[in-house]
Amino acid sequence: MDGQGGEGGEAGAPAVPGDEIPADYVKGIIAVGYGGLRVVSRDDGKTWSDAVEFGDANADDENLLRAVAYGKGRWIATGWKLVYSDDGVTWTQHSMVRDEFQNQQIIEGLAYKDGYFYGAGDPGRFYRSADGLDWEPYGERIGNTEKHTALAFRAGKFVSYGDSSTSFESSDGLTWTEMEIEQGTYCEGQWRSLSQCHDAAWFDGGFYLRVEWGGEILRSTNGSNFQRVYRDPDEHTAYKTITFAEGYVAP
Numbered sequence: 001m002d003g004q005g006g007e008g009g010e011a012g013a014p015a016v017p018g019d020e021i022p023a024d025y026v027k028g029i030i031a032v033g034y035g036g037l038r039v040v041s042r043d044d045g046k047t048w049s050d051a052v053e054f055g056d057a058n059a060d061d062e063n064l065l066r067a068v069a070y071g072k073g074r075w076i077a078t079g080w081k082l083v084y085s086d087d088g089v090t091w092t093q094h095s096m097v098r099d100e101f102q103n104q105q106i107i108e109g110l111a112y113k114d115g116y117f118y119g120a121g122d123p124g125r126f127y128r129s130a131d132g133l134d135w136e137p138y139g140e141r142i143g144n145t146e147k148h149t150a151l152a153f154r155a156g157k158f159v160s161y162g163d164s165s166t167s168f169e170s171s172d173g174l175t176w177t178e179m180e181i182e183q184g185t186y187c188e189g190q191w192r193s194l195s196q197c198h199d200a201a202w203f204d205g206g207f208y209l210r211v212e213w214g215g216e217i218l219r220s221t222n223g224s225n226f227q228r229v230y231r232d233p234d235e236h237t238a239y240k241t242i243t244f245a246e247g248y249v250a251p
Contacts, residue, residue, distance in 0.1 A: 017074035017086065017131060021248045028088055028249035029203070031217060032065035032077045033238035034058045039230065040088055040249055044205045045219045048230035050089050057215070057236045062096075066239045067119075067151070069132075070247025071112030076132035078107040078119065079239075084132055088249030100135050101127055109151025109160060110245075118173055120151035120160050126173060139174035150242050154186035167191075185242075187223075194241075198223035201244045211238040 029041045031048075035055035041048045055063025062080040069076055075085045082100055085091040098105050101121060109120030119127040119135060124142035129135045142149065145162030152159050159179070161167045167184030168176040169191075183194035187202035200208035200223065208220045215232030238244070 017072040021073055022250075024251055025087075025248040026251050027246065029209070029244055029246050030068050030070075030075060030077075030088055030249070031209075031211070031238040031244050032068045032079075033211070033236060033243060034060075034064050035234075035236045036063045036065055036081070036083075037232065037236040037238060038065070038068075038077060038083075038085075038091060039217075039232070039238075041230075042249065042251070044203065044207060045209050045217070046229055048217060051232060051236070052091065053234070053236050054093075057232075057234050058213075064239065066106065066108040066243065067110040068243060068245040069110035069112050069117060070245050071117055071132070072115065073248070074132050075245075075247060075249075076110065076117060078110060080106055082107075082133070088247070094133050100133070102135075102137055109149050111151045111153035111158060113153045113158070113173070118151065118153070118158065120145075120149045122147045122149050122162065124149060124160070124162070124168075128173070139170075139172075140176060142170075142176050143168040143178060152184075152186060152242070155189075155191070157191075159184040159186070159191060200226075200241055203246065209244055210241045211243070213237055 035053040039051040064079045065077045066079040082094045104121040107119045111118045117129045117132040124145040127135045128138035146164040149162040158170045165182040167179040170176045185194040185197040187197035200210035215235040217230040218226035219229045220226040
């Protein structure tokens, strides 16, 4: 269970997050996953701490968090539920996704760009929010993503794919075009297929992260020699390799 007392309570009406980062906050990475796992790294993925959860490990149920994003001083995470944190440590459950996203039960893709959070749902629906809590449909359908629609924003473009493996790109989130790669993933300065990015998430500091069943997070600086850097004591597993985000957290 969360040790901060924020889970499950009424969220009230939190303000739109601001652009300023508290002076003592540090860069961090958060991974989310099964049982509502949220766990933090403050040293480029070398060590992990502040793990919280609100459900049984590795159950495919409404406690599973499938995406996380950071913007304007706020972290949001989604699956069936929508939770948020303004320090990366203390979290509040805001609502169920079905109550905030039109025609959507689960959100598996989140990104942030220029003052807005963006969400991707099935089959290829796209949404936008100024505060990460109140959402509305935005732009055209992404394309035939089928289910499990992922989303990323890197190098000036949104890229999304789902079970179809077909990748779609957009510079503004309004119109989308099909790409020539499957499972579009950004690594080492360009968009490639997920397999070409070693089935891992690339970070600009020069390292990869990926997950293994049983609550493990692995790290590599070259994409081939991965070492275990975290194993959750209760075996809560981060959802997928793409379920990492970088932002700022309390020290």
